[in-house]
Amino acid sequence: MVQTLKGGCLCGAVSYETEADPVIVAHCHCVDCRKSSGTGHGTHVGLSEEAVKFSGEIKFYDSPADSGNIVSRGFCGDCGSAILSRNSSMPGMAFIRASSLDDPGAVTPSMIVYASRAPKWDIMDPSLPSFAEMPEGGPEKVIADAQ
Ligand SMILES: [Zn+2]
Ligand SMILES: [Zn+2]
Numbered sequence: 001m002v003q004t005l006k007g008g009c010l011c012g013a014v015s016y017e018t019e020a021d022p023v024i025v026a027h028c029h030c031v032d033c034r035k036s037s038g039t040g041h042g043t044h045v046g047l048s049e050e051a052v053k054f055s056g057e058i059k060f061y062d063s064p065a066d067s068g069n070i071v072s073r074g075f076c077g078d079c080g081s082a083i084l085s086r087n088s089s090m091p092g093m094a095f096i097r098a099s100s101l102d103d104p105g106a107v108t109p110s111m112i113v114y115a116s117r118a119p120k121w122d123i124m125d126p127s128l129p130s131f132a133e134m135p136e137g138g139p140e141k142v143i144a145d146a147q
Pocket of ligand 2: 028029030031032033034042114
């Protein structure tokens with residue numbers, strides 16, 4: 001059965017939908033994800049960007065990851081809701097913020113990265129594999145291993 005994921009920002013100016021299967025769903029406690037999240041982590045749904053139909057104008061803010069790769073974080077310029085991010089090392093991949101999904105329960109996170117940077121009150125599912133930093137090889141390897 002094909003699952004359609006739909007989502008968008010708070011004000012409705014930006015929306016998207018896709019039938020792509022996520023290749024990874026991960027919680028990230030890095031400082032940049034936290035600061036752009038509104039809480040202690042961002043939850044990222046990685047899938048093929050060409051399979052996502054976006055509408056509305058998404059603004060991007062670029063910042064370097066620990067690896068030196070550039071992470072571009074896309075958000076609604078009107079209401080500020082985080083929508084997705086891209087990573088310069090993984091062209092063609094979109095990391096949709098689970099917070100922007102109409103039904104966040106439609107995806108299942110499978111791992112936690114940068115757990116050492118989590119605030120102590122941001123308690124995650126203890127049954128998930130958890131890494132203090134980014135696992136060796138970076139997100140590219142995590143995704144390759146997940147496929
Ligand atoms: Zn908006
Ligand atoms: Zn992060």
